[in-house]
Amino acid sequence: MKRRTFLRLATASAMSMLAAPYVHAENKKFSEITLRFGGWGGLYDETLRKSVTAPLEERTGLKVEISAGTQSADLVKLVANQKNPPFDVYQADSAYMVEALKANLVREIKEADVPNIKRILPGFREYGDYGIPYSVFTYIPVFNSKQVEKQLKTYTDLARPDLKGRVALPAATFDTWSLYLLALAEENGGSISNMEPAYTLLEQVKPNILALAQSTVAMVQMFENGEASAGVISDARGHEMRAKGLPIVSVYPPQGIYGATSYMNVVKHTKYPEAAFAFLDQMLSDEGMIGLPRAMRLGVTTDIKLPDEIAKDLTFNSPERIALKKKIDWQKWMADRSTRIERINKILRG
Template sequence: MQRRTFLKIATAAAAGALAAPCVRAQSKKFAGVTLRVNGFGGAWDEALRKSVVAPLEEKYGLKVQFTAGSTSADLIKLIANKDDPPYDLFMADSPYMIELLKAGVVEEIRESDVPNVKRILPGFREYGDFGVPFAVSSVVPVYNSKYIKQPLTSYSDIARPDLAARVVIPAPTLDTATLYLLGLAEENGGSISNMEPAFKVLAAAKPNIVALAQATVAEMQMFQNEEVYAGIFWDGRAHELRTKGVPIVTVVPPNGVYSVSAYMNVIKRTKYPEAAHAFAEQLLSDVGMLAIPEALRYGVTTDVKLPDDLRKDLLFNSPERTALKKKIDWERWIADRSTRIERVNKITRT
């Protein structure tokens, strides 16, 4: 061995030996840290554990604790304890973001802290720098192809006469699932500030409506037991029905699709902002982003490349489809809640 080569190898080995503890410390820089996140429960949390938490634990030694509960109760818990928050990260759907922002309990998430923010698709981040959307669920018309031979094509088709006594719609108290009303309005010349066309279609659909589903599970069971043949449902849940052998077809209305995004927020006064940002970064990475679509077939919010088997099952699976996602004025939608509930109840119960 030449003297020069020997010196090179020896220097490299010494440098490696000296740097090893630093490298190890860097790789496990969140060892001993546990982030607390409100959970959505079931398969949702499980998917995040597998594709977001497990890689972070392996890479940084970071642990994450999900606490299952209802988002509304968790939100109240967070606001009541804002000086000593019970969570470091908070998952919430689009409408809950308004309350989070009003309460001033969440931090902005900037590209400088979470570089993968730049991968979020245009129009998917509805609240400026607050929160990162990581899944999108759409409320769409669906039907059972075993019984309905003429396909539904729009939200307004729930009023078709051939669907008499076979339609289920979500209860008006469910803020996100009732987005179909906005679909009914906009398909018939209305808007969020003029919902009358929607109520007219709903009145026409009244003979078809056999149930106002109070929960997703209840609606799921109605489709599974073939008590109803058509209705308005979540795209991911429609896919779940298909996996259980129910021939449910998801309709993609050509005038637009109404969706809700799930956001991850970093809570103010968290002791571990850097760890929270690492979580958000992993969530928006390729592996993290595919977690929810793979488990539940809800849509992605970044430019992640969809595997072929996943693409065929997702509603937003191409730029053309993604362009159908309608922008929603959530503040207005929530503000009109009482009026909406009253009108729907009046139409369906009288």
């Protein structure tokens, strides 16, 4: 080999050896960072680990620590430690977004920060530049087709006499799950500003109520044990029961479907905003977005094209269904929370 050729090859080899660590460092630029956020436990958190955090760590080195808890408890922790927050990302549904913004806990997120924001479908960012909508869950009537002869078609059907002692409903303290009350009001001439029709109907439903569930797990158990024949539960839990072989039918009332959106937020005083933005961008990617629909049949917020075998099981899987999605004044709903809980408890105790 000529000396000049050898020198060229040697130089190129040396440069590639120098470049490799540099490229590796670029790809693993978050390898020294651990991002923290509060999860919701179970299959939900497991799915986020598989579809969001694991691929992100593989590409960037970013580690994400998910601590299962509740959004209410996480909110309290953030309020108490605003300058040194226990989380970098706060997960909140539509109702708790109101509380997070009121407490000034989260920061604005622009498309320049998270490019995949451009893929979010119209109407899903309910709070302007705050919060990244990640999944959609509805609270719809369900019934056991082997125990209920005449199928339910509306939320109001839960008051039917043939369902006496067989209806499971959520406790009044659940702000999104108790949206069935707003449905009862609006199906019977009321509104979010006039809930009287709902309370009147609740008086009628009272003989039907088997129990007020304190969790979705408790609700599922009532159906599995054959105690409950009808009720209101999330579309994801309905799918879960059907997957177990239970003859549970989900109802999509023509007057409208009520539900909420799950948001991810960058906490205001996080030390790692750039890493948090990368995490949110991964969530909105096809790889990140498909996880929950595949595992739990939760709805999507982006323009992702889902496989037919998944899409057919989703609540909002057609233009006609999407048109049924009710718009909710969350500030009004949360402002009336105490009055609503007091009124419901009074009715049910009486």
